[in-house]
Amino acid sequence: MTLCLEGVSRGGVAGVDLELENGSLTVLLGPTGAGKTSLLRLLAGLDKPAAGRVRQDGVDVHRVSPRKRQVGFVHQRFVNYPAKTVYENIAAPLRQTRGLPTSEIDAKVRATAELLRIDGLLGRRPSELSGGQQQRTALARALVREGGLLLLDEPLVNLDYKLREELGAELRAIFARRSATLVFATSDPSEALALGGRTLVLDGGRVLQAGPALDVYRRPDSVRVGELTSVPPMNRLAGRLAAGMLLLGPGSQASRPSHLEALPDGAYHFGVRPHQLRLVPGASGSLKLTAAVELAELSGSETFLHVRPSEAGQTVLVVHQAGTRPRSIGENVDVFIDPRQLHAFDEAGGLVAASEL
Amino acid sequence: MARIDVEDVAHRYDADAAWAVDALTHTFRDGSASAILGPSGCGKTTWLSILSGLLRPTRGRLHIDGREVTALPPRQRKIAQVFQFPVVYDAMTVFENLAFPLRNGGVAKEELKTRVEATAELLGLTASLDRRASGLPADEQQIVSLGRGLVRSDTAAVLLDEPLTVIDPLRRWEIRQKLRRVHQQTNTTLVYVTHDQTEALTFADEVVVMDRGRVMQVGTPRELFEYPQHTFVGHFIGSPGMNFLPCRLAGHELVVEGHRVPIDRAAFGDSGEAELELGIRPEFLELTSDRAEGSVPARIRSVTALGDHHLVTVACGERPLQVRVPEGAPIPTQRGFLRFPPEWIRLYHDGRLLE
Numbered sequence: 155m156t157l158c159l160e161g162v163s164r165g166g167v168a169g170v171d172l173e174l175e176n177g178s179l180t181v182l183l184g185p186t187g188a189g190k191t192s193l194l195r196l197l198a199g200l201d202k203p204a205a206g207r208v209r210q211d212g213v214d215v216h217r218v219s220p221r222k223r224q225v226g227f228v229h230q231r232f233v234n235y236p237a238k239t240v241y242e243n244i245a246a247p248l249r250q251t252r253g254l255p256t257s258e259i260d261a262k263v264r265a266t267a268e269l270l271r272i273d274g275l276l277g278r279r280p281s282e283l284s285g286g287q288q289q290r291t292a293l294a295r296a297l298v299r300e301g302g303l304l305l306l307d308e309p310l311v312n313l314d315y316k317l318r319e320e321l322g323a324e325l326r327a328i329f330a331r332r333s334a335t336l337v338f339a340t341s342d343p344s345e346a347l348a349l350g351g352r353t354l355v356l357d358g359g360r361v362l363q364a365g366p367a368l369d370v371y372r373r374p375d376s377v378r379v380g381e382l383t384s385v386p387p388m389n390r391l392a393g394r395l396a397a398g399m400l401l402l403g404p405g406s407q408a409s410r411p412s413h414l415e416a417l418p419d420g421a422y423h424f425g426v427r428p429h430q431l432r433l434v435p436g437a438s439g440s441l442k443l444t445a446a447v448e449l450a451e452l453s454g455s456e457t458f459l460h461v462r463p464s465e466a467g468q469t470v471l472v473v474h475q476a477g478t479r480p481r482s483i484g485e486n487v488d489v490f491i492d493p494r495q496l497h498a499f500d501e502a503g504g505l506v507a508a509s510e511l
Numbered sequence: 512m513a514r515i516d517v518e519d520v521a522h523r524y525d526a527d528a529a530w531a532v533d534a535l536t537h538t539f540r541d542g543s544a545s546a547i548l549g550p551s552g553c554g555k556t557t558w559l560s561i562l563s564g565l566l567r568p569t570r571g572r573l574h575i576d577g578r579e580v581t582a583l584p585p586r587q588r589k590i591a592q593v594f595q596f597p598v599v600y601d602a603m604t605v606f607e608n609l610a611f612p613l614r615n616g617g618v619a620k621e622e623l624k625t626r627v628e629a630t631a632e633l634l635g636l637t638a639s640l641d642r643r644a645s646g647l648p649a650d651e652q653q654i655v656s657l658g659r660g661l662v663r664s665d666t667a668a669v670l671l672d673e674p675l676t677v678i679d680p681l682r683r684w685e686i687r688q689k690l691r692r693v694h695q696q697t698n699t700t701l702v703y704v705t706h707d708q709t710e711a712l713t714f715a716d717e718v719v720v721m722d723r724g725r726v727m728q729v730g731t732p733r734e735l736f737e738y739p740q741h742t743f744v745g746h747f748i749g750s751p752g753m754n755f756l757p758c759r760l761a762g763h764e765l766v767v768e769g770h771r772v773p774i775d776r777a778a779f780g781d782s783g784e785a786e787l788e789l790g791i792r793p794e795f796l797e798l799t800s801d802r803a804e805g806s807v808p809a810r811i812r813s814v815t816a817l818g819d820h821h822l823v824t825v826a827c828g829e830r831p832l833q834v835r836v837p838e839g840a841p842i843p844t845q846r847g848f849l850r851f852p853p854e855w856i857r858l859y860h861d862g863r864l865l866e
Contacts, residue, residue: 185679186649285551314551315707319750326815341679347817371818384818385680429819429838449691453712454736455749455794460688474819476794476837478733483695511839 155211155224155303155335157197162206166192168359169206174303174335179351181367182339184382189359190339194305197337198225224302226334228309232288234280234295240267241276244294266298269328286317297332304334308341322348343383347371355379377503380425386458386472389431391424391496400441400493403465408441411493414507422506425497428458428474432490441491445471450481461487513576513589513667513700514541515562520571522557531557532724535571539668542698544691546711549721550747555704558721559670562702564588575667589667591660595676597652598659601645605636608644609658616663630662633693650682654689661699668700675710687713708748712736720744736792742862745790751822754796754832755859758789765789765856768828770807775853779865788859793835795855798823800843806850814842825849 159172166189174180174197182190195201196208199220208215215223226247234243241263248259267273270290280288289309296304310318326349329336340346346353346367353367362382363375374380380388393402396419401407435442445461448470452458459473459481473489481487498507520535532554539545547555560566561573564585573581580588591612599608609627618626631637634654639647644655653674660669671690675683687710694701705711711718712732720727720735720743728740739745745753758767760779765772767789799806809825809832821836827849834849836842858865 185681315709316550316747316752323751323815327813341681343680344817348815350815368816368818382681386684387681427819449688449695451687451691451713452732453709454732454734455792458713478736 155301157303157335158209158212159196159203160207160209162196162203162208164192164196164201164204166359167196170359170361172354172361172364174337176335177333179329179336179338179349181346181349181351181353182337182356183341183343183346183353184356185341187358188341188356190341190356191307192359193356194227194307194337194339197303198227198305199223224299226296226299226302226304228292228296228304228306230308230311232280232285232292232312234288234291236280238279239276240272240278240280240283240291243280243291244276244298246295247299262298266294269297269331270294271324284317286313286321289313289317290321293328297328297334300333302334304332304336306336306338308339310345311341326350343371343385346383353383355382357382373505373508374425374497375505377423377425377499380497384427386428386474388425388427388497389471390469391426391471391491392421392467392469393424394421395419395498400496402441402443402468402491403463406441406443406465408439408493411496413494413510414496414498417498417507421501423499423501423503425499426491426495428472430492430495431471431473432492433459433473433475433479433487435490437492437494439493441493443468443471443489443491445487445489447481447483447485447487449483450479452478452480454478459487461489463489515539515668515700515702516574516577517562518572518574520558520561520568520573522561522566522568522570530724532561532721534725537719537726537729539700539702540717541576542700543717544694544701544703544715546703546705546715546718547721548705548708548711548718548747549727550706552723553721554724555706555721556672557724559592559672559702559704562668563590563592563670589663589665591663591666591669593653593656593660593669593671593674595673597649597656597677599644599652599655602643604641604643605631605647605655606640608655609636609640609662612659612663616665626662626664630658633661633696634658634689650678650686653678654686657690657693661693661697666699668702671701671703673705673707674703675705675707683710690714708750712748720747722747738864739790739857740864742788742790742859745857745859749792749794751793751833753790753792753857756789756791756827756830756832758787758858759785760787764805765858767807767851768830771805772807772851772856773805773853774856774858779858786860787865789851790857790859791851791855793822793833795852796832796834797850797852798825798834798836798843798847799850800841800847802848803850806848809847809849811843811845811847 156176157174162170244263272290353370354364355362363379371383398410399407400410443463445463449460457475457479462470495509495511497509500506517535517537521533523530549555561568613623703714719729722743728744735748758765763776765774809827812824815822819838823834825832
């Protein structure tokens with residue numbers, strides 16, 4: 155089905171235009187309070203818009219009850235029928251459709267269970283399952299009906315980290331094999347990237363940017379989108395363009411890179427992802443900032459170094475390196491930045507030139 | 512602050528039930544930041560309740576700074592706890608919330624004010640002291656809960672039970688930094704319980720990995736990452752976890768899916784084991800389009816772009832393996848070759864690391 159929101163507002167959602175194409179996957183990415191759940195409830199018809207319209211396949215569905223809209227909803231907390239077996243839990247939505255032959259129900263239940271790798275558990279009850287298996291059952295029940303609209307509100311958030319990683323990695327392939335129109339809400343930028351599809355960055359009830367997941371990550375329209383699309387967030391540098399130069403302070407300057415050539419002289423914010431900062435000189439023409447280490451987070455495979463540049467006007471930067479690189483607090487390091495990797499934003503935070511790297 | 516010694520502690524909830532935790536022997540050093548990491552049901556919360564005194568262990572002993580506390584109730588242990596969900600008094604201001612544990616302890620007014628203000632300063636709550644706790648977002652309420660744990664000068668240790676569950680990924684990052692800073696400034700003994708490896712590894716100097724009630728490995732994040740003592744640890748630590756492939760030793764080489772892979776033979780001694788598993792991290796596998804000496808052919812199954820890197824799933828024989836390729840590095844299409852750098856090859860027999 156195709157669903158279209160035109161200027162929809164209510165509660166936590168302000169003036170959202172959105173078109174969901176039949177069979178598409180849309181990921182709503184935003185922090186708590188961004189309006190993700192409010193938007194899902196509007197899409198489901200559980201709440202009516204205070205302003206604007208919702209059209210399903212071209213028809214205004216203002217008066218159509220959610221029950222008749224072919225909508226599935228998967229919540230953060232696993233909701234299953236405790237007294238029913240896994241098989242009956244998955245079959246439940248099909249049993250509501252009158253006249254569906256038992257053999258067809260059976261085939262669909264088994265195929266969906268296999269897709270979610272719970273086909274060996276069909277005779278068990280939810281209480282006999284692990285958390286991950288319970289959420290797989292809830293997902294299977296939502297996916298067993300073909301077509302329609304399926305809304306998933308942070309469905310992995312209550313799972314153990316490892317289960318989340320495992321199921322998250324499978325969901326992309328599972329979704330690709332279903333014909334439903336899917337909307338998946340998450341506050342985790344890496345989940346949005348792993349799912350692929352179209353990302354909609356939400357903040358304060360508004361859509362800040364929409365586009366393919368990787369495009370949004372690589373070309374954030376604003377500083378805020380840059381911050382919301384990776385953990386740790388995009389670093390922000392204060393700087394200036396003057397004649398042929400790019401300056402981050404009196405002691406830190408480089409030739410203006412080609413993607414910033416057309417911009418007028420003046421003050422800008424520059425954005426760069428933590429993994430793009432280096433502690434060894436990279437390409438020639440790099441910018442160098444001297445900075446003091448404030449905190450080193452070591453994960454065993456990665457090091458996140460929080461450093462405060464000595465140049466006035468700069469804020470703390472996070473440098474993300476592979477491997478374990480212990481540093482002491484207060485130690486001075488040189489941070490090298492490839493100017494070709496800098497996105498330029500105006501003083502209001504809007505993108506004026508994106509890096510092509 | 513204090514040192515906590517756990518001596519051969521075991522607990523079961525019923526006489527005929529399985530052990531929820533067993534053979535726990537560990538020292539939480541004075542002023543250390545430790546984490547207990549493991550999946551749901553591994554016994555980590557049971558352990559925490561034994562430390563705090565909410566649970567008396569079926570067997571074993573517990574000492575705080577050399578004094579046995581096994582039978583002591585929670586309030587006599589001077590251990591503070593921060594839970595999954597913020598525990599604050601909604602109607603009180605942040606100041607009153609922080610002051611509460613001190614008032615209970617009968618601290619004089621002047622000292623109370625000094626302690627509350629110092630704690631607020633440490634946690635960045637100074638500007639919110641006069642606000643009602645109910646008006647704060649969940650993450651700040653959780654900071655207040657932490658402050659209540661830190662405010663008493665005689666706190667022996669602070670236990671944190673999945674404290675970031677209700678917090679967004681981006682804010683979690685900020686709170687973790689705050690915790691690290693607090694630890695560096697106060698040297699409070701902190702024990703952090705979580706199923707989330709990122710939280711455990713970035714927070715703690717020493718991580719205790721648990722599975723099914725038992726300690727699988729204790730180590731620094733680096734040790735756990737580079738030398739998992741057990742296949743469980745290899746799988747559990749790392750995102751995604753370690754790859755495992757069946758293999759056998761043949762002279763100075765390994766035979767993997769019918770292909771010969773050179774290894775640093777001296778590193779594994781004379782094990783003489785026949786059934787082995789090769790373990791290698793996705794970060795260390797190298798994927799190239801050209802065949803090289805000792806490389807193994809692989810089919811490319813899928814490539815997922817994750818921003819700063821690509822995750823490539825390849826099939827080596829029928830076995831799926833994951834390779835982490837940095838942004839910008841070339842990825843072969845359809846077919847490629849895997850190189851196993853000898854220094855990153857680990858061998859396991861019966862789930863245990865060969866050394």
